[in-house]
Amino acid sequence: MSEPTDRFVIELGSGTVAHIIDMDADQSETDSRFSLTPSAPGEMMCSRGHRHPRPQRVPFSEFVSHHDIDKEGFEGDAPAEICSYCWSNTREAVEKDQERDAEDVSEKIGTVGYRLRWKQKGRARDEWYDIVVRPETTMAELDRLVCRFTTLDDFHLRMYGLEDEYLDSSLNVLPDYQYEEAGDRTYTKASETTIADVAERAGLQEGDRLSLVYDFGTPSHYYCIVKGVYEPEEIDGVLDNNDVITSTDTAAVVKEKRP
CATH class of the missing domain: 3.10.290 (Structural Genomics Hypothetical 15.5 Kd Protein In mrcA-pckA Intergenic Region; Chain A)
Structure with missing residues (x-):
C-alpha cells in the first residue's frame, strides 16, 4: 500500500525554494486550481511557481531525507527548502483524501x-x-x-x-x-x-x-x-x-x- 506522500515529487528549479508536484493529478479536469502548464506532467501545488521545460524531480521521501527534514508527511509548517504555498495546499489535499478514506473505513472497523x-x-x-x-x-x-x-x-x-x-x-x-x-x-x-x-x-x-x-x-x-x-x-x-x-x-x- 502506497504512502500518502508517494504521489508527490519535488521539482527543483532556479528559485529559492522547491515546489511540490502532484503526479496523480488529472489535468483534464476543469477545476484544476494550480496548474500553469497543462502539457507538463503532474500539477504544481501552487500558482506562484514557474514550470521548467526540463525539470529535475526527486521523490518527496528522498528530498526530505537528503535535507534531513524531520516531518511525518506534510505535518506542521513548511520546511525552509519547500514553497510554503505548495506545502499548505498539499497538506489540505492529503487531509481531504484521508477524511474521505476514513469515512469509508469507519463502517468496516473490526473487519479490516x-x-x-x-x-x-x-x-x-x-x-x-x-x-x-x-x-x-x-x-x-x-x-x-x-x-x-x-x-x-x-x-x-x-x-x-x-x-x-x-x-x-x-x-x-x-x-x-x-x-x-x-x-x-x-x-x-x-x-x-x-x-x-x-x-x-x-x-x-x-x-x-x-x-x-x-x-x-x-x-x-x-x-x-x-x-x-x-x-x-x-x-x-x-x-x-x-x-x-x-x-x-x-x-x-x-x-x-x-x-
Whole structure:
C-alpha cells in the first residue's frame, strides 16, 4: 500500500525554494486550481511557481531525507527548502483524501487489517518496522513482533495504549506474563485483546497512533502510526508474501528501516 506522500515529487528549479508536484493529478479536469502548464506532467501545488521545460524531480521521501527534514508527511509548517504555498495546499489535499478514506473505513472497523509503523521516540527517522495485522491478531502476537526488533524484555513492565497515552493508557494492555505477575485486574491481558477490539475502541483509521511504554520507573516511549488499512483479501496477499521478515499466525513484519 502506497504512502500518502508517494504521489508527490519535488521539482527543483532556479528559485529559492522547491515546489511540490502532484503526479496523480488529472489535468483534464476543469477545476484544476494550480496548474500553469497543462502539457507538463503532474500539477504544481501552487500558482506562484514557474514550470521548467526540463525539470529535475526527486521523490518527496528522498528530498526530505537528503535535507534531513524531520516531518511525518506534510505535518506542521513548511520546511525552509519547500514553497510554503505548495506545502499548505498539499497538506489540505492529503487531509481531504484521508477524511474521505476514513469515512469509508469507519463502517468496516473490526473487519479490516492495518499496517502499523513502529518507532522509538528519539530514533524515529533512523529505525522503524512495519507490522501488518489482521483484525483477529491479539495484542500478545503484536507484542511478540514488537519485541523482535527492540531490546524490550520482561524485567520491566510494558504497556500498550492509544495515541500518546503511554503511562496514562486507557487500554492498560500488558503482556500475559506481566499481567499475571502484576496481579492487578485493572490491567488487560494481551492475549484477550484483539486488534479489532482496539480499533473499535479507538475508531482506528489511517494516520492514528498507538503507544507503548516500557519501564514505568524510567520509561522509554515507543509508538506506531497506522500507515495503511487493508481489506480482508488484501491482508491475505501481504501476509502470504514470501518476503515477510518474520511472522506469527496472523501478523508479520513486512518492511523495515534499520541503522
